[in-house]
Amino acid sequence: MALAARIPGSFRDPSGFVFSRQGVVHRQIAPSYAPQFERLISSGLYDELVSDKLLLPHEELDIRLAYSEEAYKVIRPAQLPFISHPFEWSFSQLKDAALTTLRIQRAALKRGMTLKDASTYNVQLFDARPALIDTLSFEFYEAGSPWVAYRQFCQHFLAPLALMSRTDVRLGQLFRTYIDGVPLDLASRLLPFRTRFGLGLGLHVHAHAKAQQQYSKLSSSDKARPSRGMSVKAFQSLVTHLEQTILGLKAPTQQTEWADYYDANNNYGKDGLDAKERVVQSILADRPPNTVWDLGANDGRFSRLARAAGARSVVAWDIDPNCVDASYRRVIAHREQGHFPLLLDLTNPSPAMGWAHRERLSLAERGPVDVVLALGLIHHLAISNNVPLSQVAAYFRTLTRRLVIEWVPKEDSQVRKLLATRPDIFPDYVQAKFEADFANQFRILQKVSVEGTCRTLYLMEALPG
Amino acid sequence: MDMNLFVLGYLDAGTGSLIFQILAASLVSAGVVFGGVMTQLRSFFSRVVLRRRSEQPVGESPLSSDKTVTALHGEKTQESVTHRKAA
Structure with a gap:
């Protein structure tokens, strides 16, 4: 059998990992993730997301093609011709990726599941649309639980989009330094003061950053535990509100010397x-x-x-x-x-x-x-x-x-x-x-x-x- | 509910973020409820105005009618409600 090589960047999630065999990307699913994967398929969520082109389709392969013995399944996702990084994206691409992530979260919630991560690196262009490429991003939704990826979503999507839209489009390059998204306290400092008064950015960036700072100051014994959870309606409202906030962020319009290069600003007739x-x-x-x-x-x-x-x-x-x-x-x-x-x-x-x-x-x-x-x-x-x-x-x-x-x-x-x-x-x-x-x-x-x-x-x- | 139950995945969700999120979600939910009530109220008054317009004799400009003007400014709201209930 052809030699397989683990993709070095795929190590954080214990649910599985990506490896390559003869240049073809495969994903190995760990036995611990079997119940979630079964639910993803049996609930119809996978079919819904694939038919809406929100999730990369895959096919299941013979288990003998696994990278290692401790495998529940091996899948071969549709092959992507190119993997890009978020600091290489334009404003609109990042915005579309954010909205795609929220759409997936909303669909998952309806089928009793939730996204356990919300990383920009999990979204790529496929068939000229942004799509989730990580099939193992789904977890069971537990009644009352908040969105475990809320902070990551704000750092990976909302904060950089807000900075690009309201401060300077070049701040998208912060992804080069901050691989796990822009820290909210930094985003809060860099955003114009007036954004504190908007309900969207005021809440999810500024107040969120403040809450993180306040909480980190408490000693572990002082740290309060919430006495109640979050209803599914509140969860849905949060997703809707994030969506509205992102929809409200417009692409910055700066005139640049290259924008009309082929139309006027060149030496070609x-x-x-x-x-x-x-x-x-x-x-x-x-x-x-x-x-x-x-x-x-x-x-x-x-x-x-x-x-x-x-x-x-x-x-x-x-x-x-x-x-x-x-x-x-x-x-x-x-x-x-x-x-x-x-x-x-x-x-x-x-x-x-x-x-x-x-x-x-x-x-x-x-x-x-x-x-x-x-x-x-x-x-x-x-x-x-x-x-x-x-x-x-x-x-x-x-x-x-x-x-x-x-x-x-x-x-x-x-x-x-x-x-x-x-x-x-x-x-x-x-x-x-x-x-x-x-x-x-x-x-x-x-x-x-x-x-x-x-x-x-x-x-x-x-x-x- | 124990916060440990919330930790579903491999990410450090940040306890501050989790607690804040619950508050934020409550706030935006309240906003949604308030927005819903406002929408219902707006739609109710729109219906009243439309009904009054449809009651105008043919040829009379709706905006010249005292009745419609008062309805637009919401002065006869109670009367409108009574009419609606009676209907």
């Missing part, structure tokens, strides 16, 4: 852009890729081209939260399956995170992909951020097997703009040096000038080893 599309199209059609990362994707124009060329999954990375949010909303509205618009600052790419740096994979660890598109990007790395061309080439080689990259010379209006306010300290930024540095990492397969521009497109293949 329509002909130039069409010519570039034709070249990229023909390169991709020649050998259709399965997985593509479009670095600096802007509104995802070329990512869609890659999808149309047959790529099963295209991740459209961009640094601009507005672009990513607009692209995400389009993906959801048009049900563009296999298209994942995500946030990324390539000069500081997503790191490995969590316990022993193994819980959440870095950008490079989630690759390599078949094709990386790096269109209109090189000058931002080499000139705006002073990254030597040789290092760009070396890093790109860790990400992809083939590279479609656009050379943008100093004569280009975009580069002239970058150099307008600073001295030109980039004597090496010339096409010959670019080709030489990339030739150390890639074999250049094709080189095409883009009609109507001074740019050149290259198709390269990573050198072996």
Whole structure:
């Protein structure tokens, strides 16, 4: 039997864990979780959630495929082409994930179950919708008990959404530091003072943070135990109230330089852009890729081209939260399956995170992909951020097997703009040096000038080893 | 109820958060009940206004009618209730 490997990030929940066999993700369920799993299936909750596309579907496999002997069941969930992290999400994606979690909680409650955790890491885009990927997140609902994941929900969803909406959209990056969500006392300090007076944020963030602080000050002997629980109606009201609070948070609207890049703010005429599309199209059609990362994707124009060329999954990375949010909303509205618009600052790419740096994979660890598109990007790395061309080439080689990259010379209006306010300290930024540095990492397969521009497109293949 | 019964999963739910949540849920439930009562009251008065409008003779503008204006301002509420009960 093929060797199996445990996924390093799957260790917190004793109900089971995820492992991989021949690159296929499986989930092993522990005997201790058997009653809950049976209820999930027999109550009809699983079928309801799967048919509403709120939960990742799975199929049960032969128990002999278990990772270890102490297994109750082994399931194979629908395979996700890409796992993203919450700090890579736009505001709308985080908001949709929050609402999905609450919808699942509401459905579970009707069938006598509840979510035992509410982590952003349990939600991923599947079939162009956010869906819960952790089948073992359900627990029996005990009459009178509060929601054990309430605090986690507020930290993972409500607080970051409130900060992104009411303070600054860039605060979504706090997830990089706080893997278990934004601490509520921190969120409370960072939110504008007026938010204390709203019932939603005032209650679930500010007062909640205060209550946590007050309670932590008490000695263990002074800590009061509640004399009564929480009715199911109160539980439902709490979920509804959280839902209303989140619905009330609007996407921040900040004008950014990239939001209208393809419409107006670029040096392409329509002909130039069409010519570039034709070249990229023909390169991709020649050998259709399965997985593509479009670095600096802007509104995802070329990512869609890659999808149309047959790529099963295209991740459209961009640094601009507005672009990513607009692209995400389009993906959801048009049900563009296999298209994942995500946030990324390539000069500081997503790191490995969590316990022993193994819980959440870095950008490079989630690759390599078949094709990386790096269109209109090189000058931002080499000139705006002073990254030597040789290092760009070396890093790109860790990400992809083939590279479609656009050379943008100093004569280009975009580069002239970058150099307008600073001295030109980039004597090496010339096409010959670019080709030489990339030739150390890639074999250049094709080189095409883009009609109507001074740019050149290259198709390269990573050198072996 | 013993708090230990609440600890269902592997998460540390935070005792402060659990206690706070019970209070918050009571508060929002009360809000829901209050909101429900307000909605019922609003819908009741809307029905009264609609009934009065439908009783207007054809051709008379409802807004020019004294009866409707007083109903809109809620001055004859008791009378409306009495009529409704009688009906």
